[in-house]
Amino acid sequence: MSINEMQTLVVGANGATGRLLVKQLLDRGQRVKAILRPQAVLPKELIRSSHLSILRVNLLELDDAELAEIVNGCRAIACCLGHRMSWQGMFGKPRFLVTDAVRRLSIAAMANKAEVPTRMILMNSAGVSNRDMHEPLSRGHRLVIGLLRLLLPPHADNEQAADYLRTEIGQAQQALEWVVVRPDTLTDADSVSEYSLHIAPIRSALFDPGSTSRINVAHFMAELSVDQDCWQRWKGQMPVIYNR
Numbered sequence: 001m002s003i004n005e006m007q008t009l010v011v012g013a014n015g016a017t018g019r020l021l022v023k024q025l026l027d028r029g030q031r032v033k034a035i036l037r038p039q040a041v042l043p044k045e046l047i048r049s050s051h052l053s054i055l056r057v058n059l060l061e062l063d064d065a066e067l068a069e070i071v072n073g074c075r076a077i078a079c080c081l082g083h084r085m086s087w088q089g090m091f092g093k094p095r096f097l098v099t100d101a102v103r104r105l106s107i108a109a110m111a112n113k114a115e116v117p118t119r120m121i122l123m124n125s126a127g128v129s130n131r132d133m134h135e136p137l138s139r140g141h142r143l144v145i146g147l148l149r150l151l152l153p154p155h156a157d158n159e160q161a162a163d164y165l166r167t168e169i170g171q172a173q174q175a176l177e178w179v180v181v182r183p184d185t186l187t188d189a190d191s192v193s194e195y196s197l198h199i200a201p202i203r204s205a206l207f208d209p210g211s212t213s214r215i216n217v218a219h220f221m222a223e224l225s226v227d228q229d230c231w232q233r234w235k236g237q238m239p240v241i242y243n244r
């Protein structure tokens with residue numbers, strides 16, 4: 001399959017990071033299927049691209065057959081979903097927006113039994129630990145994370161989405177491989193800058209946070225989608241990304 005024939009499904013495609021990812025993929029000559037909610041907008045410069053197809057749907061309202069149809073032909077699925085910073089977004093339904101989307105898209109991708117494994121690329125957070133590894137956390141950090149887990153549904157959602165891929169998909173699925181991308185505090189920048197990737201956080205996301213520009217997250221997610229070496233380096237892991 002040539003790079004021009006490869007297609008990536010982007011969910012949360014109109015979000016602050018999602019739209020940058022769509023652009024990064026289009027710039028690499030990829031075809032992109034973007035899922036947006038019905039009222040969402042995308043920048044005109046993206047909509048003009050003949051390589052972009054847009055589906056205006058409420059993802060979690062689709063049935064399994066519709067999801068399998070959407071995922072069919074996609075080499076990669078990139079999830080940039082996140083809860084809106086409103087009361088409804090943080091505490092209303094769907095409380096497990098990211099986990100439910102990742103689970104249902106994973107099942108749809110596996111049901112399609114593509115010849116090559118589908119790549120699931122999940123935008124997550126440096127505040128979420130990879131419990132496959134020993135990521136040392138101070139007592140204070142563990143305490144605050146425990147409170148966030150109880151009090152802040154989006155944090156619990158991010159944890160469960162990563163745990164789903166780590167424990168339920170695991171490392172031995174024939175049809176689906178995954179990477180969980182963990183940025184620290186998100187910032188906005190106009191262009192891609194140097195960034196570093198780590199198998200685990202190198203600083204406390206709570207007490208000494210680093211920063212990661214959304215465009216760098218988008219760049220790395222696009223590389224994971226198109227670049228075989230990058231994929232082989234990180235598949236089945238939860239890389240943490242910081243601006244240099």
Ligand SMILES: NC(=O)c1ccc[n+]([C@@H]2O[C@H](COP(=O)([O-])OP(=O)(O)OC[C@H]3O[C@@H](n4cnc5c(N)ncnc54)[C@H](OP(=O)(O)O)[C@@H]3O)[C@@H](O)[C@H]2O)c1
Nearest residue numbers: 012013014015016017037040081082124125183184185186
């Ligand atoms: N803020 C930080 O410093 C930070 C740090 C690390 C990681 N993160 C994580 O980064 C992720 C994305 O960040 P971002 O700034 O790019 O997010 P964003 O701009 O808020 O985008 C969120 C996306 O999710 C969609 N969405 C929200 N609620 C939805 C629902 N109920 N159904 C369907 N789609 C829905 C939004 O669509 P609509 O426009 O239609 O609402 C939008 O496309 C989040 O998961 C967050 O946890 C954040």
